[in-house]
Amino acid sequence: MSVDTVSLTGWGRTAPTTAVRFRPRTYEEAAAVVRGRGPRGAIARGLGRAPGDAAQNAGGSVLDMTGLDRVRALDQGAGTVRCDAGVSLERLLRILLPHGWFLPVVPGTGRITVGGAIASDVHGRDHPGAGSLARHVDALELLTADGEVRTVTPGTALFDATTGGLGLTGVILSATLRLKRVATPLISVSTERATDLDDLLARFTAVGDRPGGPQSYASAWIDLLARGRAAGRGVLTQGEHAPPSVLSAHAQRTMRAPRTAEYGGRDPWPALPALPGGLLGRTSAALLNEIRYRGAPRSRTGELRTAAAFFHPLDALPDANRLHGRAGLVRYRFTVGYGQEEALHRVVRRISARRCPAFGATLQRFGAPSPGWLSFPAPGWTLALDLPAALPGLARFLDGLDAEVAAAGGRVCLAQDSRTRAETAAAMYPRLGAFRELRAELDPTDAFRSDLARRLGL
The missing domain is CATH 3.30.465.10 (Uridine Diphospho-n-acetylenolpyruvylglucosamine Reductase; domain 3)
Known part of the structure; x- marks a missing residue:
């Protein structure tokens, strides 16, 4: 088992903290780390893709589970x-x-x-x-x-x-x-443009009403820099696993022998430097959004993509978290319930009015909630966006969005959070009290801790 002292951040590269990192290779080695933990406790960490501080443990132990x-x-x-x-x-x-x-x-x-x-x-x-x-x-x-x-x-x-x-x-x-x-490793993709947020929500609802709609993969890129009548415009993408009948002979041969590059192949993109101001300022983000919107088809069906290209296009771009500059990025993901569409409109208008340089904002629908006490999804709409951590006044602005979301009965995603206040999280997650009670019973010495848990009092 390797052991070293390292400075760790989340994917957003904000708030680095130092911990002792253990890399166990057996369950017994992992158990030894937990039994021998110091006063600051331990937390497990995977590939470091949590945007915030959920897998950091300042002054304590981190188990690298890879x-x-x-x-x-x-x-x-x-x-x-x-x-x-x-x-x-x-x-x-x-x-x-x-x-x-x-x-x-x-x-x-x-x-x-x-x-x-x-x-x-x-x-x-x-x-x-x-x-x-x-x-x-x-x-x-x-x-x-x-x-x-x-x-x-x-x-x-x-x-x-x-x-x-x-x-x-x-x-x-x-x-x-x-x-x-x-039946195949390919996805049959449909794409359609929406002129504003109401149009986008209506198109989402139409997808859900179609036969098999709830089982399809649907999400939308949303232009959070568009204003006026175009506010909330976007591109809705829907995908389904392609049946063998729609594949050409060439595609069927590809299906039988998937290329390594479809998942986990060599990255075709060079590593990006962390530029002082980032690549996505307001002007460049607005230009890219305009190009992305105008370049999308008004309506197209039956396009075939590999699963990797459909589900994980940004995985082909290493260090995409550097696009927002050396200070890193803050991910803001929230959900509000059905019937609270006006709250979603208000949040979109506030982001648009502030001219936040959000390029990759994504809108999705949620169905039935998970049994998990701190699980994020609840029936309704969820919006996720990345913002430069160095954006002036960002903390106060996002606190205001938190208040808007909480007033609508919504919540932010704790797994991706890096800045929510403890009292806000407690108001958004009604099962948090039961979670704390179980933790106190199961782990009375606070063996498992993280920077996020300390910040939110979990």
Whole structure:
């Protein structure tokens, strides 16, 4: 097991803190780290893609779980896979697709670990039909504060506290996931432009009303720099797993032998330097948004893309988190319920009026909530955007958006947070009290801690 002292940040590259990093290669080594933790406790960390401070532990221990990366069993009869927590989703997809299987939930990047995905209870573009990842976990092995390993299954309080629990109930060592059968590794994609936010919401609703709509993958890029009658305009993209009947002979041959580059191949992009002011200021972001909107088809159906190109296009661009400058980026993701569309309008108008340089903002729909006590998804609309951390007055501006979201009964995403106030988070998550009580019972010495947990009093 390797051990070193390092400075760590989240994907947003803000608020670095120093910790002792352990990289266990066996469950026994991980248990030894937990038993030998110092007074600042320990937290598990995967590939470092949490935008905020959920996987940092200032002055304490961090378990780098990427050394635990074995895929232990693929049960084709049951349609399940059992693997270590340090396996990346990208690698799992590379293994599963040639066998005709797919992950039940695919978030916006494949470069996160299974353990991190469960601890964040990630969601995908098909949330109205599939729900979040917790609904597809048959069992997980959890290393608790006493150094023991417990098998945790759905329907228990510990399972509901762990899925979406941000690593604070213990270290996830392995998991068994139920899979989704697919006929091909390609996605049939439809694209349509919306002239404003009302038009975009209506098009989303129409997707959900179509046969099989809730099962499709739908999301929209939204132009948060457009103003006036064009405010909230965007491009809606919908995808479904392509049946063999729509594939050409060439595509069918490709299907039988997927290229490594589809998942986990060599990056075709050069690494980006962290420029002082970033690449996406207001002017450049507005220009890129205009080009992106005008360049999208008014309506197109049947385009075939690889799963990697559809689900994870930015994974081909290393160091995309440097686009917003040396100070890093702040991700703001929130959700408001159905019937609260006016609150969504107000937030979009406030961002637009402030001319925030948001280039990759994404709008999605949520379906039924997860059983996870701190899980983010709830029925309604979710909007995510990245902003330069150096933007003047950003903290006060986002506090104002928090108030708008909370007043509408919504919430921010804790797994991606780097700046929300403790009292705001408590108001947004009604099960937080039960989560704290279970933690106090299971972990009375605060073995598992993170910078986010200290900041929010979790």
